[in-house]
Amino acid sequence: MAESLAFALAENLAAAGLAVDTCYQCRKCSNGCPLVFAMDLPPDRVIRLALLGGEAELLACRTIWVCSSCETCTTRCPNGIDIAGVMDWLKEQAVAKGAAVPEPEVRDFHRAFLGAVKLMGGRLSEPVVMALYTLKGGRWLTKLRRSAAAGELATALGLLKRRRLPLTPPPRLGGAGEVARILRRW
Amino acid sequence: MKLSYYPGCSLEGTAADYAASIAGVAELLGLTLAELPDWNCCGASAAHSLDEAAARALPVRNLRLAQTVGLDVVAPCALCFNRLKAGAKALAAEGERPTFRVWDLLDLLTQPYFLQRMADLRARPLTGLQAVCYYGCLVNRPPHITDAANPENPGNMEKLLQVLGATPLEWSFKTDCCGAGLAVARPDLIDRLVQRLYDRALRAGAECLVVSCQMCQANLDLPQARISRQAGKKYELPVLYFTELIALALGHPEVPRWLARHLVDPRPLLTAKGLL
Ligand code: SF4
Ligand code: SF4
Numbered sequence: 178m179a180e181s182l183a184f185a186l187a188e189n190l191a192a193a194g195l196a197v198d199t200c201y202q203c204r205k206c207s208n209g210c211p212l213v214f215a216m217d218l219p220p221d222r223v224i225r226l227a228l229l230g231g232e233a234e235l236l237a238c239r240t241i242w243v244c245s246s247c248e249t250c251t252t253r254c255p256n257g258i259d260i261a262g263v264m265d266w267l268k269e270q271a272v273a274k275g276a277a278v279p280e281p282e283v284r285d286f287h288r289a290f291l292g293a294v295k296l297m298g299g300r301l302s303e304p305v306v307m308a309l310y311t312l313k314g315g316r317w318l319t320k321l322r323r324s325a326a327a328g329e330l331a332t333a334l335g336l337l338k339r340r341r342l343p344l345t346p347p348p349r350l351g352g353a354g355e356v357a358r359i360l361r362r363w
Numbered sequence: 364m365k366l367s368y369y370p371g372c373s374l375e376g377t378a379a380d381y382a383a384s385i386a387g388v389a390e391l392l393g394l395t396l397a398e399l400p401d402w403n404c405c406g407a408s409a410a411h412s413l414d415e416a417a418a419r420a421l422p423v424r425n426l427r428l429a430q431t432v433g434l435d436v437v438a439p440c441a442l443c444f445n446r447l448k449a450g451a452k453a454l455a456a457e458g459e460r461p462t463f464r465v466w467d468l469l470d471l472l473t474q475p476y477f478l479q480r481m482a483d484l485r486a487r488p489l490t491g492l493q494a495v496c497y498y499g500c501l502v503n504r505p506p507h508i509t510d511a512a513n514p515e516n517p518g519n520m521e522k523l524l525q526v527l528g529a530t531p532l533e534w535s536f537k538t539d540c541c542g543a544g545l546a547v548a549r550p551d552l553i554d555r556l557v558q559r560l561y562d563r564a565l566r567a568g569a570e571c572l573v574v575s576c577q578m579c580q581a582n583l584d585l586p587q588a589r590i591s592r593q594a595g596k597k598y599e600l601p602v603l604y605f606t607e608l609i610a611l612a613l614g615h616p617e618v619p620r621w622l623a624r625h626l627v628d629p630r631p632l633l634t635a636k637g638l639l
Contacts, residue, residue, distance in 0.1 A: 193415075211539060211540040211542070211556055212540075212542070212552065212556075214555075215549075215552055243545070243549065243552060245500075245540050245542045245543075245544050245545055246408055246411065246412070246500075246544060247500040247501075247504070247540035247542075248500055248501065248504035248505045249500070249504065249540065251504070251505045252504045252505045252506060252514055252515070259505075261505070265411050265412055265415065266415070268412045268413060269412070269413055269414065269415060272413055280548070280549070282548035282549065283545065283548040283549065284413075285548070286409070286547050286548040287408065287409035287412050287413050288409075288413065290407065290408075290409035291406070291409050291410060291413065291414065291417070294403075294404045294406070299401075299403040299404060300372045300375070300402075300403060300404050301372035301373070301376075301404045301407075302372075302376070303372075303373065303376045303377055307547070310547065310548075328589055331588075332585050332586075332626075335585075335626050336377060336585075336626075339380075339623065339624040339625075339626075340379065340624065341376075341377045341378075341379055341380065341624055342376075342377065343375065343376040343377070343379075347372065347375055347376075350401050350403055351401045352401050352403060352424065355424060356403050356404075356421070356424070359416075359417050359420040359421055359424070360414075360417055362414065362417075363413075363414070
């Protein structure tokens with residue numbers, strides 16, 4: 178064979194319970210997807226590329242990060258393909274393999290979330306996740322420059338006024354150690 | 364009736380108003396919600412996006428805690444509910460079947476027993492209140508996790524509103540995604556999804572939206588001023604929790620205080636309808 182066919186990706190997905198080989202490209206997934214307007218590859222192409230072994234393209238695409246995990250595609254696929262699950266699997270691989278992520282904000286928010294749960298002893302503190310996310314990589318500077326900070330501050334003050342900003346941290350759990358072990362990578 | 368209660372993190376935080384209305388409704392209906400001791404965060408979208416093993420282990424820890432209690436578990440948050448169900452399915456696939464059931468709060472409170480109680484206890488029918496029901500994504504989807512009988516067109520919230528005397532309007536967007544998970548990282552994307560929902564709700568003739576999840580509530584309520592500014596037209600659609608409407612119809616005295624904690628104030632609308 179002149180070129181090797183890359184079946185490994187589809188096989189790895191199948192091993193994770195995410196077989197893609199029954200896709201017949203009906204595009205029902207893409208037609209119902211609420212975020213397809215922000216994607217560089219529509220969901221049906223993600224599945225096709227997974228089948229063809231287009232790993233590099235998939236790990237670097239925007240689609241997997243702007244997918245909101247709304248599960249519409251997975252619910253509707255006539256062949257039972259868990260498209261939303263494939264999106265998640267690809268995100269995890271992209272981070273594990275250090276791929277260049279075109280939507281670092283989304284990735285960093287997820288990281289901040291998991292980091293905050295571990296840090297606070299098992300439950301999420303919303304102010305802490307916002308702080309970890311905003312402080313990361315000088316993001317507060319970008320926000321100030323884009324004047325997005327003013328709107329966010331107004332919302333935060335609105336919540337504060339309505340006693341909806343928690344001023345005390347969540348309780349540290351008896352199982353904090355167990356949760357920290359589960360989240361050891363973050 | 365007594366169940367284990369899994370409130371989820373945001374009900375201890377920004378969704379304190381939802382938490383208060385749930386406690387009020389439970390009291391009215393004679394439902395004892397015993398908070399699951401030492402429950403942990405379900406990991407939400409962050410875990411299932413970046414760490415499948417954690418996305419499984421976090422809810423499984425909660426399920427094991429619930430197993431020692433032995434009661435059915437109820438979750439008021441769509442995402443928590445979805446993760447608990449996913450955890451239970453993962454355990455079942457390995458032959459470990461929990462002996463209790465995981466409920467979504469709306470599903471629980473729209474069982475015939477509770478609907479009948481509400482009809483019996485109704486003190487002030489919500490006559491004339493025109494609302495669209497918004498279910499969001501994860502209470503119903505994907506059905507192999509949620510066991511939802513009708514994931515594309517659920518109807519239990521409409522049925523509830525009818526029992527309360529309100530007028531639920533038909534619209535085709537009750538399970539369309541509002542993008543809540545992207546609210547912090549990509550607010551530009553959610554603005555587009557959310558504005559579309561406002562427009563469709565208005566076109567259906569709605570005066571307010573009713574939700575059963577604090578992420579949907581926040582995502583539809585908090586950015587309304589910003590979206591209005593950008594769109595150059597004023598949206599003023601209150602986003603009410605179904606529990607607030609139950610409490611209102613059953614005459615709970617605390618309702619106005621809960622409503623005061625929303626960003627789009629629902630009180631003028633409800634006052635105009637003679638309901639407050
Ligand atoms: S809906 Fe399923 S079969 Fe159709 S294109 Fe999408 S993944 Fe393929
Ligand atoms: S889960 Fe992602 S890909 Fe699927 S329909 Fe929703 S946003 Fe689109």
